[in-house]
Amino acid sequence: MTTTLPAPATRVRPQTLTRAVHSEWIKTRSLRSTWVGMAAVAVVMIGFGAIASAVSTGSVQPPGPGGSDGGGPFGGGGPLSTVLTGSTFAVLLIGVLGSLAGAREYGSRMITASVVSVPRRWQVVVAKAVALSAAVIPTALIAVLGSYAAGTAILSANDAPTASLTDDDVLTTLFGMVGYITAIALIGLGLGILLRSVAGSIGAVVGGILILPNIAGALLPDSWDTILRFLPSSAASAFTAVAAAGDSKLGAAAGVAVLAIWVAAAVVAAVVSLSRRDV
């Protein structure tokens, strides 16, 4: 029936989740903003970590007996939280990039082409999540390990206490931070698809996840801490050595679980919204 186009038509294969992921990866890597954004995350994270290490060499406390060195985001803590100071800003930035990844196709209407080519729409969301993770995880690894290497070198050059990779919980903390950055990117992605607006989803991820908890922690009575510790940033503080709202921390495993539930909730909400609503 359809045989005589000018050149022999290509063999077409079934549309699968793997091919949807491939498509989203081509989209992700072919935007300059992806690479600029990812580079900015690494630069901000490593840069702030290096500055914090340089200016707070005198106040860095030796790691506690448990290896966890707590402390605030601006020094006054152990060596690990000092070298990871940039994470606050890196997480903020990755939340914005995640929101953009989710919402930008609504601005351009490219989303119509995406769901026409992949009509089983849950696959669009999952494919976007995989493609975004493929860009974010290596970036987070470079940012976190770079911060650790640079910060530790600065601290040790100034004879301040440092955290060794072989110390208890140091590797857990570093990889936990990689996980936290990835999780916030995915929550941003989910919100972007859910809210269909770049501005709206950036506002939601920055305000709701990163600013609101700190304000709430400061203003609400202590009894609220039980609830606040289930917020994404607080849950992450259980395994990233950076303090957040709700001082009574969850255990590391519980923190990972709570954050994973937030990610799953955002992705599932995006799937439901994209599948049910007209595009």
Next chain:
Amino acid sequence: MIELRHLTKTYGTKVAVDGITATIRPGVVTGFLGPNGAGKSTTMRMIVGLDRPTSGTALVNGHPYATSRAPLAEVGALLDAKAVDSGRSARNHLLALGATVGIGRRRVDEVLAQVGLSEVAHKAAGSFSLGMGQRLGIAAALLADPAVLLLDEPVNGLDLDGIQWIRDLLTELAGEGRTVLLSSHLMSEMQLVADHLLVIGQGRILADSSIADFIEESPGGNAVVVVSPDAGRLAALLAGDGISLTTREPGRFEVRGTTSAAIGDLAAEHGLRVHELTPVTASLESAYLELTRDSVEYTATVPTHELAA
């Protein structure tokens, strides 16, 4: 083949598409006409599952589009040429779409050449003119060699060469046995390229016929203009079954349902003077305007037998 069965879409209380039933057949170019807001785009969006019907179904090659194994090979759709990410190059845009059905660089380059965009393949789609954007949209629609093509206003912004090119392309694609559904506001264009017409107004089908029948059967269809000092008497003789008469000015009237030869013979038989006897073939545009005007305003037919003499 596209089958629409009682397809309905409502937004709140507004009915955009109101129980459309139609079959769009392969092998011909089907023109999709209707005033703005008649429901053309909504219907096309429902065919590829962008909008969910409130009730009814749209089937592509016998099944709902969403269940296609290789969607892009089933339907190539150009619904909104601006729906591309402005920061991505034309080539990467097509590579990303093609990847969903395993299409790679060779086919992408081939289609870019076919639509004349090879030179700008690496430029950001955001820098494209309206016409180049349309070409990119057509490239995306052709990418996976689909059996069904849905094109919403494809000639928008194309230059004369481009319009000629797409006219030939659509004719060729239909000739290969594909189903081609095309909407356009350019009636002269539609008259040249379409074989069959689907006309909708206020969400309902007003006409579903071949383009020749559509013009023939329209109220403004083939007519004969008669100018005669004896108009009143001639009209009275002509009035009868299947013949309609319209007077626009004294001494001049239009006759439908008979031929100029028959009118001339009748006049001669009764010794009536005829100054002018002109067969008029209606254009698609006039036929369309007649049809949609009637459907929109629901006005009563003007009595055609009150002729001034």
